[in-house]
Amino acid sequence: MTDLSWLIAQPVAHRGFHDMNKTRWENTLPAFAAAAERGYAIECDVHISSDGVPIIIHDGDLKRLTGEDGFVWQRTAAELTELKVGGTADHVPTLQEALDLIDGRVPLVVELKGVPGHDKGLVASVGRLLKRYNGKVAIMSFDHWLIRDFAKDAPGIPGGLTAYGRDNQLIEAHFAMLAHNLAFTSYAAGDLPNQFVSFVREKLGMPVITWTVHDQPAVDLTFKYADQMTFEGFEPDVVKVA
Numbered sequence: 001m002t003d004l005s006w007l008i009a010q011p012v013a014h015r016g017f018h019d020m021n022k023t024r025w026e027n028t029l030p031a032f033a034a035a036a037e038r039g040y041a042i043e044c045d046v047h048i049s050s051d052g053v054p055i056i057i058h059d060g061d062l063k064r065l066t067g068e069d070g071f072v073w074q075r076t077a078a079e080l081t082e083l084k085v086g087g088t089a090d091h092v093p094t095l096q097e098a099l100d101l102i103d104g105r106v107p108l109v110v111e112l113k114g115v116p117g118h119d120k121g122l123v124a125s126v127g128r129l130l131k132r133y134n135g136k137v138a139i140m141s142f143d144h145w146l147i148r149d150f151a152k153d154a155p156g157i158p159g160g161l162t163a164y165g166r167d168n169q170l171i172e173a174h175f176a177m178l179a180h181n182l183a184f185t186s187y188a189a190g191d192l193p194n195q196f197v198s199f200v201r202e203k204l205g206m207p208v209i210t211w212t213v214h215d216q217p218a219v220d221l222t223f224k225y226a227d228q229m230t231f232e233g234f235e236p237d238v239v240k241v242a
Contacts, residue, residue, distance in 0.1 A: 002158055002183055004207050006107050006136045008228035011236040013040040014212045015058065020233055021086055025065070027056050028090040032098055041107040043211075043230050046095055047115070048122040053077035054095035054129060060115050066092065073118035095129055104135030109186075109209075109230075111162060114143035122146065127154030140186055144173070147180050162211070163196070164188035171196050178204075186211055189218040192225040201226070 016031025017040060018024050024031050027044055035042045045058040050073060057080075062068040066083040083092045095110070102108055110130070112122055123139075123146055130137050131154075140160035141147050150159035161177050163185060164170070174185075174196045187197050189210040200206040208226040213219055214233045222229040229236070 004158055004184055007138060007184060008207050010039060010041050012043050012109060012209060012230040014043050014230045014232040016042055025086040025088060027058055028085050029093050029101055030090055032101055036102055036105045043109045045111045045113050046126060047072040047113045048119055049077040049080055050074060051076045052121050052125055054126050055080050056093045056095055056098055073115055099133050107136040110139045112139060112141040112146050114146045123149040124153040130157050144177060147177060151181055158183035160184040160186055162186045164191050166191050166194045189213050189221050192221050
């Protein structure tokens with residue numbers, strides 16, 4: 001198995017080190033800069049534009065983050081990067097802009113956001129950028145149809161499953177994804193412990209990070225049942241993490 005000790009070496013800043021969208025918004029270049037300056041790994045979310053460019057934004061719908069109507073997949077990269085996030089001066093960034101800014105200083109975990117019927121080429125476009133990137137990087141997704149393309153379209157890049165839940169149907173679906181050469185899992189902290197996470201850690205030696213940690217109880221759950229946390233809303237160095 002690929003050595004992913006770097007993935008769990010430091011806390012992961014959820015959508016960068018933002019301030020809960022007061023002045024420094026999620027998934028913006030200032031949020032990524034703030035995380036890198038503090039030595040945190042970074043998680044970000046990526047959609048694909050209408051012209052095939054990986055764009056960093058969480059929601060497929062533009063309204064919450066930009067105030068605009070419509071969807072990411074309907075606009076070109078040039079149009080999307082003109083949009084301002086949360087009424088600030090900060091624009092919606094491309095993945096390439098984030099890579100240039102982070103420049104290998106801290107690890108990066110890229111979550112791919114699928115939109116059925118509108119995400120063709122997402123994995124391949126991200127894979128091409130990351131293949132040229134000189135830094136520690138991994139990809140992950142909730143979307144099983146994207147994960148099935150990881151090995152083909154993003155070869156050599158560690159791929160993970162983003163997941164949640166404890167009920168049998170969800171757990172069975174998670175186990176089914178182990179057929180696709182997963183390297184790690186990112187699991188909802190509130191759904192720990194569960195048999196899937198226990199199996200992949202104890203039987204497969206697979207690293208598990210959690211999402212999204214906001215308080216001490218979630219920190220405690222993470223370090224009892226997983227290996228590292230994806231956090232927001234506090235600075236981990238002022239919270240007990242071991």
